[in-house]
């Protein structure tokens with residue numbers, strides 16, 4: 443794997459970086475055996491592209507959070523299956539396919555999109571009779587899953603925008619204050635985002651909005667990624683320390699919370715970035731609507747009780763001990779923020795029980811966060 447600085451873009455999409463349009467994952471325009479992604483670890487200080495050539499590159503890219511966010515993790519896994527097959531041979535491609543699927547699924551445990559999209563890839567390859575055919579179908583299928591995710595995000599945006607529009611009418615055109623946590627933006631979802639899609643749609647419709655962006659310790663996806671995305675698009679926003687939301691809500695400064703999800707169970711329990719549950723509690727205490735925006739690829743139809751069943755990733759304590767940022771001299775560096783010798787805990791996600799969720803905004807519409815609501819929108823899922 444090697445890293446190169448950004449020099450081009452010929453992808454026509456909505457989301458802007460320095461006034462150019464990007465997806466977050468694509469096939470190298472000159473070499474179909476290379477997959478390219480945006481290195482999210484370096485934003486907002488440096489915009490660079492990483493080339494993925496082998497399945498190990500894909501595994502490390504997901505595990506080390508070069509790519510992150512549930513829908514993008516899923517699509518990267520799908521391209522990983524394609525790269526794995528490219529490096530197989532005629533006699534072992536079926537074994538490589540099985541092993542690649544298990545290997546990639548083990549890279550991060552909480553976002554269910556990874557397992558769902560990899561299973562879809564494996565199923566679509568069952569009909570293949572040779573390595574060559576398998577590679578062709580794998581590439582086509584990964585591209586299809588990517589485009590499907592974009593379509594779903596846009597649909598989430600259209601449905602979610604109706605909520606913002608309704609609040610805007612009640613406020614007679616005063617800005618609608620929306621609080622979001624982590625980055626469920628276009629970086630996490632290839633295009634549009636999930637939690638941010640309604641925001642971008644409202645912005646396009648010229649509905650006055652303002653976004654409260656939780657910084658989202660310890661990796662600061664809010665401060666580093668969501669704020670950067672919103673700046674690129676020109677959306678008014680303010681970054682707040684994670685523990686500010688409750689105070690803002692008590693003072694009428696939040697009209698609606700919209701967050702993403704890494705895995706939502708059939709009964710509507712929502713796993714999302716650590717800290718989401720606390721925002722849901724504060725929202726409920728202040729009668730502020732708390733919505734979760736998610737594609738069906740983030741719904742685990744095999745799980746019911748989120749708190750008991752969803753695997754919660756625990757990451758290295760170093761992420762808590764050290765903060766990375768740009769120093770006054772312009773160089774990116776790390777500083778220690780925890781006393782040496784103090785133990786740390788680093789749970790990546792928490793589960794918000796369905797009773798605290800006002801509704802789920804999906805690609806098929808908005809439903810209650812319970813089995814009845816989910817089954818009404820997705821009757822074909824068993």
Ligand code: MRU
Pocket residue numbers: 510511512513553623624625626627630631635636637663701702703704714715716790
């Ligand atoms: O650990 P991350 O950065 O991959 O976690 C991401 C989040 O929790 C997002 O809010 C979630 O994936 C929703 S992304 C649409």
